[in-house]
Amino acid sequence: MSQTKSNLFFMRQSLRLHIVIIGLFFTGSNFAQPASVQPPLPVFPIPSAAQMKWHKMEMNAFIHFSINTFTDKEWGYGNESAQLFNPSVLNTEQWAKILKETGFKTMILTTKHHDGFCLWPSKYSDHTIKNSPYKNGKGDLVKEASASSKKYGLHFGVYLSPWDRNRADYGTASYITYYRNQLKELFTQYGPIVEMWFDGANGGDGYYGGANEKRKIDGATYYDWPNTIQLVKSLQPNVIFFSDAGPGVRWVGNELGFVNETNWNTISTDTLYAGKAGIETLLGTGSPDGNQWVPAEVDVSIRPGWFWHESENDQVKTPEQLFDIYLTSVGRGSTLLLNIPPDKRGLFHENDIAALRGFKKILDREFAENKALNATATAAEIRGRLKAFSAKHLTDGREDTYWTTNDDITSADFTIDFEKPTPIQYIVLQEYIQLGQRVKSFTAEVWKDNTWQKVATGTTIGYKRILKINPVNTSKIRITIEDSKACPVISNVEVY
Ligand code: FUL
Secondary structure: HHHHHHHOOOOHHHHHHHHHHHHEEEEOOOOOOOOOOOOOOOOOOOHHHHHHHHHHHEEEEEEEOOOOHHHHOOOOHHHHHHHHOOOOOOOOOHHHHHHHHHOOOOOEEEOOOOOOOOOOOOOOOOOEEEHHHHHHHHOOOHHHHHHHHHHHOOEEEEEOOOOOOOOOOOOOOHHHHHHHHHHHHHHHHHHOOOEEEEEOOOOEOHHHHHOOOEOOOOOOOOOOOOHHHHHHHHHOOOOEEEEEOOOEEEOOOOOOOOOOOEEEEEEEOOOOOOOOOOOOHHHHOOOOOOOEEEEEEEEEEEOOOOOOOHHHHHOOOHHHHHHHHHHHHHHHOEEEEEEEEOOOOOOOOOOHHHHHHHHHHHHHHHOOOOOOOEEEEEEOOHHHHHHHHHHHHHOOOOOOOOEEEEOOOOOEEEEEEEEEEEEEEEEEEOOOHOOOEEEEEEEEEEEOOOEEEEEEOOOOOOOOEEEEEEEEEEEEEEEEEEOOOOOOOOEEEEEE
C-alpha cells in the first residue's frame, strides 16, 4: 500500500470508528444532539464513600450482651459484681454463622453498656471481663466477636456507652479522658471497625463509684464529640459514627422498626445533639434542604427488651413481623439494625434463631425473581437523547448506570414492559444517590383492562424504596416522577 493510500485507509477506518462510537452514544432518532452532554451535576450534600458502603449493607445486627443478661435488667445500676458475668457455653461463631446465613452484613457489639462493665480487659478499668469467672478472667469477648465476624465475612462494629453508671468520675473531665482511652483500645486492637455507636441515653441516677446519686450532664457540650470523633478518625478514618446527630448516620427517632415514609438522608446537624428533647420527628423524616448527608438507621430489637430475658422467650418477633419491619426500614431507604441478644449461655436462643430463619425464608420467597431484569424500559425524556442515560439502564441490573433527563426536567415517567401479563406485588426503586437524593414525589401505575391504573403513590425514594401493592397481573408498569429537587436520576427498578 502506498503512503497516500495507507493514510486514506486509516482515515476511513477512523471515520467509521467514530461513526460507530457516536452511534453507540445516541439513541436512534435524535442523532443531531451535541455529544457534549455531561452527567448531571450532584445535588449536594451527597454520601461519602463509607456512607455509600453502609447504604448497601441494608441489614446489620446489634448484639446486646453484658452483665444485664445475668441480672435480668435492661439498665444495670453500675454496682453489679463482675462475678455475675458467667456465660456457660458462649460461642460467638454461632452468632456470626446465623447472622451470615440470614442475610446480615455487620455485627455491632455492646462492648460497654450504661452499667460500665467492659467486655474486653481494658487496662483503664477493673470493672471488666478480667474480673469475671468467664475463662478464669482470661476472656476477651470483643476479640472473640470480631474474630468470628471476620471468619464469617461480616463487618464488625462497636457500641461504647458514653453514660457510665459505674465510674466515680462520670460527669467530670477525667471521665472523657477515660472514655477516649477506651476508644483507643477498641480502635487499635480489634481490627477494622465499620460503625461506632454513640448512645445518647442518660437516665441520671447511678452507682458512680458509691456516690449513689443522680448526675445530669449537658448533652450538647460535656462529651466534646468533635474531638472524640477526630481521635477515632485518626485511628480508623473510614468508621461511620452513629448518634442522634450523626455525623455518619442518625438515630431514626424511635425503637419500633420504622422510618417515616418520607425519608430524607439529608438533615442540618448544626442544632442537633444526642439526647436533645423533641427531635424525634425530625430524625424520622430528615429534611429536604438539610446541609449534611446523615441517613437514618432503624434500630429495633427482635424481643421487647434489648437484653435477653427468660420471660421474653415467647415474645420474639415473628418472621412476618420482621418482614414488615424490613419493608418499613430497608423498604423506605434506611438500613435496618436488628438486635439479637444472646442468652445466659452466651448463645442466640432457639426461638430467635427460628424467627431469623423464617424471616430469611420470607425474603427469599417474596423477592425470588426480579421480573424487571432486562425487561424493556422506555422513557420519553432522556438526557441529551444519549444512550448513556437511557431508560434501559433501569433494568440492566447494574448499580453504576442510571436513567436521567435534561437538567430542566423535574417531572418525567418511564415504562417497564414485561411483554405478557405477569403477577406482581412489589416494585423496588433506587435513586443513584451518589449524585444526591432528589425525588420528592412519584406514582406507580399498572396496565390493566386496557388502561393505566394507579397502584401506589410515594414521596421520597433515596437509596431504596420498596412498594408493596395489591397483587395484580399486568403486562407493564409506569412510574411517574411527579416532583424532584432536580432532574431525577434513577439507577434501578425491580419488580417481584
Ligand atoms: C438506648 C439504650 O438506652 C438501650 O439500652 C439500648 O442500648 C438502645 C440501643 O439504645 O438508648
